[in-house]
Amino acid sequence: MTATIGGEKTMTSAVLEVAGLGKSYRSRAGDVPAVRSITFDVAPGEFVSVVGPSGCGKTTLMMCIAGLLPLTTGAVTFRGTPLDAPRDGVAVVFQDYSRSLFPWLTVAKNVALPLKDRKVPRKQVRSRVAHALEMVGLGHAADLHPWQLSGGMQQRVAIARGLVVEPEVLIMDEPFASVDAQTRTSLEDLLLRIWAETGTTVLFVTHDIDEAVYLSDRVVVLSQGPSTVVADIPIGLDRPRDQVATKQTALFGELRGEVYSLVMASEKRTSLAGRSDPE
Numbered sequence: 617m618t619a620t621i622g623g624e625k626t627m628t629s630a631v632l633e634v635a636g637l638g639k640s641y642r643s644r645a646g647d648v649p650a651v652r653s654i655t656f657d658v659a660p661g662e663f664v665s666v667v668g669p670s671g672c673g674k675t676t677l678m679m680c681i682a683g684l685l686p687l688t689t690g691a692v693t694f695r696g697t698p699l700d701a702p703r704d705g706v707a708v709v710f711q712d713y714s715r716s717l718f719p720w721l722t723v724a725k726n727v728a729l730p731l732k733d734r735k736v737p738r739k740q741v742r743s744r745v746a747h748a749l750e751m752v753g754l755g756h757a758a759d760l761h762p763w764q765l766s767g768g769m770q771q772r773v774a775i776a777r778g779l780v781v782e783p784e785v786l787i788m789d790e791p792f793a794s795v796d797a798q799t800r801t802s803l804e805d806l807l808l809r810i811w812a813e814t815g816t817t818v819l820f821v822t823h824d825i826d827e828a829v830y831l832s833d834r835v836v837v838l839s840q841g842p843s844t845v846v847a848d849i850p851i852g853l854d855r856p857r858d859q860v861a862t863k864q865t866a867l868f869g870e871l872r873g874e875v876y877s878l879v880m881a882s883e884k885r886t887s888l889a890g891r892s893d894p895e
């Protein structure tokens with residue numbers, strides 16, 4: 617496949633391939649489809665966002681891709697091998713930092729958790745935790761507890777915990793949805809800086825279309841659930857991006873409008889389909 621990385625076109629093979637992924641939940645009333653059939657791939661080092669109407673199955677899709685939920689149909693491959701269970705090389709950051717951090721552990725111990733089962737020597741654990749905390753600007757907070765930190769700082773701890781395993785792919789499910797608008801923009805820029813420095817591939821779910829366009833190389837738009845891919849839009853904005861200058865460009869406005877229209881059209885189609893015709 618051809619990918620645009622750092623503004624240059626390169627021939628690459630995908631690091632992550634999602635092929636015909638479908639997922640239904642079991643209920644007493646029968647199987648309830650959440651994701652119908654999703655196909656896309658992600659090249660090494662790409663930043664790809666997934667957007668779609670509320671409830672279209674974005675979280676379900678990410679849990680399936682991360683190997684945390686079994687698929688009903690289709691396949692996910694990571695570097696060409698099936699990804700059907702949590703794997704080294706793939707880390708996940710969730711929206712709700714307050715439920716994903718352990719309040720009784722220090723920040724450093726929270727960040728070190730994923731290394732526990734990996735038999736990493738203690739000295740290396742210390743240096744990797746220190747490095748991950750430095751990357752998110754929390755080098756000074758290692759001995760504090762999560763409850764002593766602001767919401768934005770707690771989410772940075774959760775990001776450091778994802779980074780400590782030095783993942784090839786970082787999956788993020790609405791990671792900034794629970795913080796205020798100003799904190800959100802600084803976390804977006806922090807993430808872009810880490811992405812550029814580490815070369816980690818990022819697969820990012822968001823409700824926020826501006827955020828998806830601002831951050832990404834590509835935006836994958838899903839239909840209303842059970843979802844399929846309705847568009848895969850390349851985001852040709854220059855990098856590095858800037859919260860003011862980038863968002864003032866005509867191209868940003870066009871891309872934002874295009875993604876909005878697709879999501880709105882998808883929502884409208886569903887509400888029309890759900891309305892019974894007058895007799």
Ligand SMILES: Nc1ncnc2c1ncn2[C@@H]1O[C@H](COP(=O)(O)OP(=O)(O)OP(=O)(O)O)[C@@H](O)[C@H]1O
Nearest residue numbers: 641642648650669670671672673674675676677841
């Ligand atoms: N564990 C579950 N059991 C049964 N149904 C579920 C389960 N988890 C999610 N669903 C259903 O699957 C569909 C997709 O949910 P999901 O949370 O993946 O969507 P989403 O796009 O992430 O939602 P939102 O935009 O609100 O964050 C919804 O109809 C939801 O009710």
